[in-house]
Amino acid sequence: MEAITDNVPSLLRETSLFSAWPEALLDSLLKHSKTVHLGSGDILFVEKATANAFYLVLSGRIHLIAAAATGQEKIVEIIRENDLFAEAVAFLGGCYPVTAAAEGSTTVLEIPLALFLEILEQRPQLMRQMLARLSMRLHFLVKELRQLSVESAEQRLVSYLLDLCPVLDAAAVVELPAKKSAVAARLGLTPETLSRLLLRMRKAGLITVNRRVLDIPDPRALQCWAAGHSS
Known part of the structure; x- marks a missing residue:
């Protein structure tokens, strides 16, 4: 497992998901996380695959791709450097709703879902703080959807x-x-x-x-x- 660089904890704390996490808890999670290197076009995970991790983009970009009923594929989001993605599966469980593919050389941090959930279940106050921040993110996404439709x-x-x-x-x-x-x-x-x-x-x-x-x-x-x- 490749060592996590020193700037990763600060990058995570800048996200809405981890902004409320104490340093010790974040360090314990990062000890079980790892970096993954992808080449252009490499697939990180595929739609409907069992979800066991979520990710932070350390460099490069990730395309989130959904398959339409016609069989065509559509890019639903472009994930840039320092952005988290696939974190919703931590709360929804089950499978990835989209496919994730690298655009160019890309490095991501892979965060294990099981340990993430275990830490939260032991700390309900932390979970409430996180849900408040995620709610704000949801309002932003609803606004984007409305913009696309009207x-x-x-x-x-x-x-x-x-x-x-x-x-x-x-x-x-x-x-x-x-x-x-x-x-x-x-x-x-x-x-x-x-x-x-x-x-x-x-x-x-x-x-x-x-x-x-x-x-x-x-x-x-x-x-x-x-x-x-x-x-």
Whole structure:
């Protein structure tokens, strides 16, 4: 088992799931966790497989992929560096609801579910604190779902780009967290639609594009432009 690096505890404490965990408890969990290295396209787990761990991305990116009834696959989320994922199975139990695949060289921390649950069952106060934080995360996800269902394509893309901006009142340079095709799938768009929208924004002087890097001179102007394209 590869040693856990010194910065991992601090990374975990920055997440809503572990922000309330005392140092000693977190250290005991990490002693039984391990790092997993993946190459581009490698599968970490598959949909409907029995869940026995959840993960923190230490480097690289993970695509969460769901299979539709038609047999097609859709990227439902792009997990970036320092993000937790598959943690919901700790409370739901059973199987993974999606497939997780690496985009490029990726390293994740694998956290065992059994020990995680054992620690929580012995500390109900800690569990209540965690559930409060997870509830806040759920509200955020519901908001995202609502945006996907009622917002226009322009609004979805602009909302996504603005979320990448550190602030809205100053120029920003942002990098798409994945290939444009993956970002398009994440937003419920075709790659062609995404390309057309980016071109329209460029022609309007709202952005400049260099591969996956976007220069946004006035995020507020971009926000106003999207407001004029309601569904």
